[in-house]
Amino acid sequence: MSSGVATDVETWSAQALAALRSLTGRPNDEFRDGQLAAIQAVAFRRERVLVVQRTGWGKSAVYFVATKMLRDARSGPTIIVSPLLALMRNQIAAGREAGLNIVTINSTNNDDWFQITEDLADDKIDALLVAPERFANQEFLDDVLPNLAPRAGLFVVDEVHCISDWGHDFRPDYRRIGRLLELLPKNVPVLGTTATANDRVVNDVTAQLGESITTIRGPLDRESLRLDAISMPSRAHRLAWLSEIIPTLEGTGIVYCLTVNDAHRLAEWLRNEGIAAESYAADLSTDTKTRLEDRLLRNDLKVLCATSALGMGYDKPDLGFVIHYQSPGSPISYYQQVGRAGRAIPNAVGILLSGSEDSDIQEWFMQTAFPSRPEAETLIELLEKRADWTSLPAIEERVNLRRGRLQQMLKVLEVEGVVERNGMKYRRTLKKWTYPEERLAKINAARRIEQDAMLKYISSDICLMQILRGLLDDPESVPCGRCTRCVERPYSVDADRGTVGRARDFLRGRPLTFEPRKQYSGGSKIPENRRVEQGRALGVWNDGGWGSETRDGKEAGEFSDALVAALVETVKAARLSPKPAWVTDIPSLRAPTLVLSLAQRLADGLGIPYVASIAKVRESQPQSTRANSAQQHSNVATSFEVAGEVPSGPVILIDDLVDSRWTMTVVGEALLEAGSGAVHPVVLAVTTPG
The missing domain is CATH 3.40.50 (Rossmann fold)
Structure with missing residues (x-):
């Protein structure tokens, strides 16, 4: 180590605390339970560590403080794998406040790649943020990774549950990470972080990151959150009720919708009712989404009606409420989204509404998650017969899959080494492949169990936080004393008849x-x-x-x-x-x-x-x-x-x-x-x- 970094754990820990206070800008800050232990494991003992902690616990503080300590000890730059641009923007801003030079290489900043590569070579960069899709980009693999991987000081996988197809948010490109770890020097520490992993996901992640991994897992209670769950089948009733309840809630918030159409329609209805609302979904441009994120951060909006596109990593510490217009498909997904509320304020509200359409939408999501055996085998047989590069349009003529699903399947097969890609063309490799029928059946069975768990959550008369924590395998789940099953609901679930009528006319008048x-x-x-x-x-x-x-x-x-x-x-x-x-x-x-x-x-x-x-x-x-x-x-x-x-x-x-x-x-x-x-x-x- 350099002379500036202590070699005894007590002094070293004091230096880490100073780094935390520099990061937060608060001179009296202290580590939260488990943070210092995680930082010590990664940056002092240089272990492989999996951190599973509640939303708002401060997982990014762990890898930023660890990066600061390792860089002061003259280690190389940290590589942070992060799934979303929105998450990257927040991480870059937070890291720079701590004096770290953090940059990103992604699909929107190709013009900056050369300078970033030069700065990495000159050791001017403390941390590089990349999406997992970069590991499929040949230019990144050829020009950046060979020089970066051998010098890496720390490898971070944020939202590491994405590596598991048992998780609620599986990303095929995360599967490449296991092979990437083989390129790192043996002594490089590895940190995986998530708030949303039950035992099954933890076991899968552990198997992929290495059996010697240390798991640090904390209680998942969110003491600032007051949960509620209401069955409200009619869309018109939900629209009316939301237009009446949202103005009474403190602060600003998010209403999550399962579909793009519902997000846009709900925002329009709320605006018609005099509420400052906008919609946020994957069909918007990156610039528009960035502008909407900033407006919510500045409290220019009362509410943002969003799909899961406003997902992992969006951090507004004073978010006052998160409402779900429909029920998510799993407790893990719900915990992550509702956990955006109340991260740095004493009281926040999380309300789950359940509509008559929920099960149909969830069934559609599940049925389209992965192609059927005949669809998959048709694709494989086509590529085997062509025995050369085949364009995506040519594949579509023979394979009955929507382009998005087809590309998703091709990506899974590419990650597994079954096909290789050159731009928008694909060809079969020699690697043997069989349709993973048994595993997919188990995954679908698990999905149905999760959907049933959400139905029981909505209809339960016992503590909602206790149920949620139990569904995430938190051994410390106990009644919270805050939710509407523990104390009386402070508002009515009824809506004014006139407002319901206007909502019905609105739904019919578009x-x-x-x-x-x-x-x-x-x-x-x-x-x-x-x-x-x-x-x-x-x-x-x-x-x-x-x-x-x-x-x-x-x-x-x-x-x-x-x-x-x-x-x-x-x-x-x-x-x-x-x-x-x-x-x-x-x-x-x-x-x-x-x-x-x-x-x-x-x-x-x-x-x-x-x-x-x-x-x-x-x-x-x-x-x-x-x-x-x-x-x-x-x-x-x-x-x-x-x-x-x-x-x-x-x-x-x-x-x-x-x-x-x-x-x-x-x-x-x-x-x-x-x-x-x-x-x-x-x-x-x-x-x-x-």
């Missing part, structure tokens, strides 16, 4: 548009004179408004008069141009009268004729079962033909649902080629799950 297809699945452009117009829909399938009435109508075999009347008014209000002169429908062999009746009633309501112009000549699978664009296009390309009169005027082409937009595209193109005017697609609901 017609949507959807854009026409502009390219064929092979990539060539659809000529403008063969494209349909922008489409109209009453809502989203099972959205608590007209989308739910659409579901009810399909189940009953007939759509209600109220639903048809709403569609008539929506079409009239849209002032479609050029003005429609007639209506036709997309026929179905499975339910031949359902959409036909809808089309005829719409035509009557608009005062224009219905004309049967399209015939279905081949039974096709529902578009919802076709997962990517190539498969969806192929599924309907030869299923319909013009079989009747085609008037020359503009036409409304009606169906009950739209999923891929290929049915509308193919049938609309046929009508245009047969001499119709502009084709206006109209549906009751879009099926977009997110």
Whole structure:
């Protein structure tokens, strides 16, 4: 060690405390229970350590103080693997306050890579933050890692539960970390940190980071949190209740939603009710998300309605409340999200609302998490037959998976060494692979147990914090004396009838548009004179408004008069141009009268004729079962033909649902080629799950 760092543990620990106070800027700060022990294990004894501590405990302080101590002892830079850009931004700001030079290499700062590489070589950088995906980037592997790994002073895996596919937030690229550890010198300490790991996840992480790892695990109680769980099936009731309760809560907060649509819709409703609310989801740009994070930090917003995209690592110590609009799929996920509240204030609120749609959404998430055996084997067989680089679009033509799921599976196979990637092309390696059916069955069984645990949490009449801690295998779980099962709820779960009525009208009063297809699945452009117009829909399938009435109508075999009347008014209000002169429908062999009746009633309501112009000549699978664009296009390309009169005027082409937009595209193109005017697609609901 250098002369500036003590060699006896007592003096060394005093120096570590001074480093902590420098980090926090508070001269009287003390270590929390377990922090010093973790720092000593990593930076003094240079061990491999797994830290499992509650949210807000200060895990980042452990690796920043450890980095400071190791750098003062002339060790090399710390490598911190961090899963999200939002988390990185917070970590960089916190580290720099402690006088550490922390930088990141990620997909948004390629122009800085060369200078960062130079500074690493000159030992000017104390810590490098990277996402696990960097370990799949050839430029990083060739230009940065070979010079960095042999000199590393500490290797940190933040949110280490992501390494485990038993965890709630598995990231395939985290699997690369085990192989990366082999590149480090044997004496380099390794630190894994998480707040969300039960015994099963801890065991899996330990197996991957090394059996000799030291585990430091603390109690998971959050003394500032007052928990509540309320079953509130109706979306309209939840919207109304939230608009009434949020203004009464102290401070600012987050409302978590399971889907992107719900996050955007809830924020719009709250704004309409006079609440400073914005939505935050994965479909926003990085700049927009950064701006929203900053606005919440500055208390410019009362509430941010967010999906899990506002996840690990977002740190606002004075966050006053976290509410869940729907129930997460696991206790671990819920604990992590609700734990954002009350980290540095004495009182905060965590409320879980449960809706009638929760189980359907969770089932969809689970069913789409990993491809089925036939889907996976089709992919492997395709790559084996091609025996050379195959592009992603070429794979999509043969494999019925949405692009996101397909890329996720290819990434898993790449991490396991079964395929290799070159840009957007893939090829099979010689490594043997069999579908992990038994393991996936166990994972799905565990997921269902977790979903059942959340249902029991919501309906339980015993302490909520005690239940939550027990579900996370905390041996010290006891009644908290704070939650609404321990003490009386200080607010009503009822909502004003007038507000509920406005919420119901809001859910029903948001017609949507959807854009026409502009390219064929092979990539060539659809000529403008063969494209349909922008489409109209009453809502989203099972959205608590007209989308739910659409579901009810399909189940009953007939759509209600109220639903048809709403569609008539929506079409009239849209002032479609050029003005429609007639209506036709997309026929179905499975339910031949359902959409036909809808089309005829719409035509009557608009005062224009219905004309049967399209015939279905081949039974096709529902578009919802076709997962990517190539498969969806192929599924309907030869299923319909013009079989009747085609008037020359503009036409409304009606169906009950739209999923891929290929049915509308193919049938609309046929009508245009047969001499119709502009084709206006109209549906009751879009099926977009997110």
